[in-house]
Structures are given as structure tokens and as C-alpha cells.
Amino acid sequence: MADPEERAGRAGERPRAVKRRRVIQQGRIVAGPDRLVACTIHDLSRAGARIRLAPRIALPERFDLLIAGDALTTHRARLRWRRGEFAGVTFEDGAD
Numbered sequence: 001m002a003d004p005e006e007r008a009g010r011a012g013e014r015p016r017a018v019k020r021r022r023v024i025q026q027g028r029i030v031a032g033p034d035r036l037v038a039c040t041i042h043d044l045s046r047a048g049a050r051i052r053l054a055p056r057i058a059l060p061e062r063f064d065l066l067i068a069g070d071a072l073t074t075h076r077a078r079l080r081w082r083r084g085e086f087a088g089v090t091f092e093d094g095a096d
Contacts, residue, residue: 019045021043021044021045022042022043023041023042023043023044023069024040024041024042025040025041025044025067025068025069026038026039026040026041026067026068027039027040027041027051027065027066027067027068028065028066028068029051029053029059029063029064029065029066030063030064030065030066031057031059031060031063036066037053037057038053039051039052039053039065040052040053041067042086044067046091047090047091048077048080048088048089048090048091049065049067049075049077049088049089049091050086050087050088050089051065051086051087051088051089052085052086052087053085053087054085055084055085059079059082059087060079061078061079062076062077062078062079062092063076063077063079064076064077065077065089065091075091075092075093076091076092076093077089077090077091077092078090078091078092
């Protein structure tokens with residue numbers, strides 16, 4: 001079954017404004033002052049990301065997302081959708 005976020009063009013769905021590139025990078029969700037949750041970044045753009053984490057872990061509406069790529073970056077993220085172990089977020093900080 002295809003990921004719901006990859007079904008651009010279907011009725012009722014908006015096309016993505018910025019194309020995401022496929023990556024596999026380690027990330028951490030700042031879920032509280034003393035709580036980091038491991039995740040994997042699967043798609044990434046300057047506007048947002050698709051992340052994978054255990055389905056049992058609840059996500060707040062907004063959180064900081066640390067991404068370990070070529071350089072460690074932090075984005076203020078907003079949860080847009082959640083389906084099983086995948087979630088889509090948009091970045092609110094305007095970082096590239």
C-alpha cells in the first residue's frame with residue numbers, strides 16, 4: 001500500500017508545494033524537557049519531512065526535531081498527519 005502522502009493528485013488532496021527528497025537519516029524528537037524520542041527521517045525538504053517512529057509514541061502538535069545529517073540541524077516542527085509508524089511534519093522556523 002502506498003504512503004498516503006505520496007498520492008498527489010487524488011481528489012481532496014493538495015499537491016505538495018515543495019518536493020521532498022528521499023533520505024534515511026537519524027533524528028530525535030524533543031518531546032519534553034527531559035525526553036528525546038528516536039525517529040528516522042525518510043523524506044526531507046526545506047518545508048518539512050516524513051518521519052518514522054514507533055506507533056505507540058504520542059506526538060505533540062508542535063515539537064523540535066533534531067536531524068543528524070551532514071550537519072546537526074534543529075527545526076521547529078508541526079505535526080500535519082499521523083498514520084501508523086509514519087508522520088508528516090512541516091517546519092515552522094523557515095530554515096533550509
